[in-house]
Amino acid sequence: MHDNEHTSHHEESFIRKYIFSLDHKTIGKQFLIYGLIMFFLGGGLALLFRWQLAYPDKPLPIIGASTEYMEEGEVVTGADRMWERIYESEKEEWLEVNMPNGVVDPAFYNMLFTMHATVMVFFVVVPILVGAFGNFLIPLMIGTRDMAFPILNMLSFWFAVLAAVIMTIGFFVPGGHAAAGWTGYAPLSSDAQWTGVEWGQILWGLSLFVQGLSSLVGSINYITTIINMRAPGMTFFRLPLVIWSLFIVAILLLLAFPVLSSAIVLLVFDRLAGTTFFTPTAEGGGDPLLWQHLFWFFGHPEVYILILPGMGIASELIAVFSRKPIFGYRSMVYAMIAIAFLGWIVWGHHMFQSGMRPGLGSVFMTTTMLIAVPSAIKTFNWLGTMFRGSIRFTTPMLHGIAFVSMFVIGGLSGIYMANTPVDIFIHDTYYIVAHIHYVVFGGSLFAIFGGIVFWFPKMYGRYMNDTLSKIHFWLTFIAFNCTFFPMHILGVGGHMRRISNPMQYEFLQGFEGMNIFITMSAFTLGFTQLILVFNFFWSIYRGKVAEQNPWHVNTLEWEAPTPVPHGNFVQIPTVYRGPYEYSVPDEEEDWIPQARPEHAPATSGD
Amino acid sequence: MLQWLPENVSTFGQGVDNLFYAIYYITLVTLILVIGTLITFLIKYRYQEGKKADYIEGSTTLEIVWTAATTVIVFVLAMFSYPQWNNIKSPTSFPENPDVVVQVSGKQFNWDMTYPGPDNEFGTDDDLLLENELHVPVNAVVHIRLTAVDVIHSFFVPQLRLKQDALPGRIINVWFEATKAGRYEIPCAELCGFGHSGMLGYLNVHAQTDYDAWVQERWPQ
Numbered sequence: 001m002h003d004n005e006h007t008s009h010h011e012e013s014f015i016r017k018y019i020f021s022l023d024h025k026t027i028g029k030q031f032l033i034y035g036l037i038m039f040f041l042g043g044g045l046a047l048l049f050r051w052q053l054a055y056p057d058k059p060l061p062i063i064g065a066s067t068e069y070m071e072e073g074e075v076v077t078g079a080d081r082m083w084e085r086i087y088e089s090e091k092e093e094w095l096e097v098n099m100p101n102g103v104v105d106p107a108f109y110n111m112l113f114t115m116h117a118t119v120m121v122f123f124v125v126v127p128i129l130v131g132a133f134g135n136f137l138i139p140l141m142i143g144t145r146d147m148a149f150p151i152l153n154m155l156s157f158w159f160a161v162l163a164a165v166i167m168t169i170g171f172f173v174p175g176g177h178a179a180a181g182w183t184g185y186a187p188l189s190s191d192a193q194w195t196g197v198e199w200g201q202i203l204w205g206l207s208l209f210v211q212g213l214s215s216l217v218g219s220i221n222y223i224t225t226i227i228n229m230r231a232p233g234m235t236f237f238r239l240p241l242v243i244w245s246l247f248i249v250a251i252l253l254l255l256a257f258p259v260l261s262s263a264i265v266l267l268v269f270d271r272l273a274g275t276t277f278f279t280p281t282a283e284g285g286g287d288p289l290l291w292q293h294l295f296w297f298f299g300h301p302e303v304y305i306l307i308l309p310g311m312g313i314a315s316e317l318i319a320v321f322s323r324k325p326i327f328g329y330r331s332m333v334y335a336m337i338a339i340a341f342l343g344w345i346v347w348g349h350h351m352f353q354s355g356m357r358p359g360l361g362s363v364f365m366t367t368t369m370l371i372a373v374p375s376a377i378k379t380f381n382w383l384g385t386m387f388r389g390s391i392r393f394t395t396p397m398l399h400g401i402a403f404v405s406m407f408v409i410g411g412l413s414g415i416y417m418a419n420t421p422v423d424i425f426i427h428d429t430y431y432i433v434a435h436i437h438y439v440v441f442g443g444s445l446f447a448i449f450g451g452i453v454f455w456f457p458k459m460y461g462r463y464m465n466d467t468l469s470k471i472h473f474w475l476t477f478i479a480f481n482c483t484f485f486p487m488h489i490l491g492v493g494g495h496m497r498r499i500s501n502p503m504q505y506e507f508l509q510g511f512e513g514m515n516i517f518i519t520m521s522a523f524t525l526g527f528t529q530l531i532l533v534f535n536f537f538w539s540i541y542r543g544k545v546a547e548q549n550p551w552h553v554n555t556l557e558w559e560a561p562t563p564v565p566h567g568n569f570v571q572i573p574t575v576y577r578g579p580y581e582y583s584v585p586d587e588e589e590d591w592i593p594q595a596r597p598e599h600a601p602a603t604s605g606d
Numbered sequence: 607m608l609q610w611l612p613e614n615v616s617t618f619g620q621g622v623d624n625l626f627y628a629i630y631y632i633t634l635v636t637l638i639l640v641i642g643t644l645i646t647f648l649i650k651y652r653y654q655e656g657k658k659a660d661y662i663e664g665s666t667t668l669e670i671v672w673t674a675a676t677t678v679i680v681f682v683l684a685m686f687s688y689p690q691w692n693n694i695k696s697p698t699s700f701p702e703n704p705d706v707v708v709q710v711s712g713k714q715f716n717w718d719m720t721y722p723g724p725d726n727e728f729g730t731d732d733d734l735l736l737e738n739e740l741h742v743p744v745n746a747v748v749h750i751r752l753t754a755v756d757v758i759h760s761f762f763v764p765q766l767r768l769k770q771d772a773l774p775g776r777i778i779n780v781w782f783e784a785t786k787a788g789r790y791e792i793p794c795a796e797l798c799g800f801g802h803s804g805m806l807g808y809l810n811v812h813a814q815t816d817y818d819a820w821v822q823e824r825w826p827q
Contacts, residue, residue, distance in 0.1 A: 107800035280775025328664035369680040390659040412633040494764035499803035583659040
């Protein structure tokens, strides 16, 4: 389709090249930077509520110090200017409303954790894993020049930008942003009178609806591209595992997101059109559990959307830096398919205590615990891949190892929640908060960090600074565990999630010190991420120039010249073997690229 | 880690705790084995000059072994869990003839406790409404008709190992039998609005004589 494009060096305008780009690599990088920006928004929100949890009702030092400014009305931050424009009639200082005297207001607290999760799930992890890595890697790794539908691909990114804009506006509307949890349980979310949140909840829904469109066109594109545009010789069972994971995730996104979109439409009807889909009324009306069923029917596949590409990335890193084939490649693929399939029949485990018929709880417990099986297969295969390998402790590999060990903890802690009787006690406590963060931060984010360092030379033609990368890794690894491991203990103590002041409860008095420790670790974790961002942008311009295939990797993206030109490959490669032919006996080198013809003389991958 | 569990004071709580401990030891052993193996591999198979990795594509035997082993463990765990779960949550297996029946209704941001009074019927003149205070006798079967008037709340008594969401428009039956007199907190465990944090009731478990005295005081004969 673009066969001749690489030969014609037509100059593209700045806008075509960097803004409304059709090139999958540029779109991938756009998603990456988009995700990193939103990562700071989501993280900042978390630090604010962590402050409140450690020091309930004490003013945050920075904001507290600016009280005099607020009295003089001179806080002219960007946020305040925006506030004035949108909300001129009832001019109140944004900070004064949400953080009177620097103290996090309880309603503001609810908004903070709601938006923390919404931003992290929908605007950070999915855009980076699926949007950035999916776009950048799929055409390069399957050996084609671009996505099947470049214009849809561009739309996918700009829908995501529109969604982020709508989501950001929500912070500045009267009544504040959505504050009913990222799960938006009705009737709390479906009627403004219960929270005082007016437009925030509607913008939240609208934004996710638009983000759904972005995911939808993106996933159609991924599926079509992977099915139709593989290079000659690239059979399905020669696909790298990260491509398998993105393929499976695209199918999940395609099927799952419309369910959330439909539920959101019903929710907005409830809010604006006076319907009662989710509210029981004297005449009958709807049912709050309907929202939960719809949300989690989307939400559980969504959880696997968050982790599967991480598993794919980790598999690449571990195979490459152990210099060994993936142990049990096919069972890795089947395990991912099994996880994706089981993902559709476990949503009820979020609803064990919801009032759903108890018999269903037993059914969902069984299906949920079965997920331990493919998860165990994957873990043991990663270990098998390292077994008798030649492990290089590069920064990407450190992240890969961290992924496996954190995923093991996150996976094992899931068994507690899957078990219905134990779940009675730990449901909606910090145990689940620890679990989700071990899976999504300890899992997905370590894979993201590892993937960024690993593919950075191909993305930008330069290395990231390794010293900074290593410092970032170790600080993140330590601060992450100090932040989230103690949350298991809070959960065992019965500490509820989503409460703004644990000191209101007699049985939680013993946890004050632990909460302070967690908050300090969380701030360390947050500020450590500045190292990553500095390193990222600095290395784009100043990093050491990278050769074409610095890590000696077999997969096709490293066949492309660096920096990768429009159209990717000088000549479309032909694939002769699987992606993990490392340390083949009787070969001089410990790697054989997928595109090297049989019996051809070895060429170094300069 | 489990020493942080609050004291258990319900008849079914021990069953929950036993499962908690069982899973704790199963996962702890698994964790130690997996992380131990990982660290061993990282040290033993680290890059060494002139040493090449072994080309191993996999092992069908091992795949079958760990698939089967995991499947067996989760099914055994599930078998032990079904009866506990049914005992606590399934209305058909509740102990019959409760000693006390109370309606508990969550509303922003209080627990309303309604006692049916001596006639044992709700909606009559002798009903008693108490805000945030639930009184029950020790070693007695208590049935709770749980509901909510506005949004979803969740009735949580950590020491009873009991949690159940309260839904508007629905009455959900819950039971427990407390084994130790005392005053226990009833936090709301489901986000219910800006007053969610601090929505707190109390469960007062009295010795039978104290409870009889309390009843006598409320409904003088």
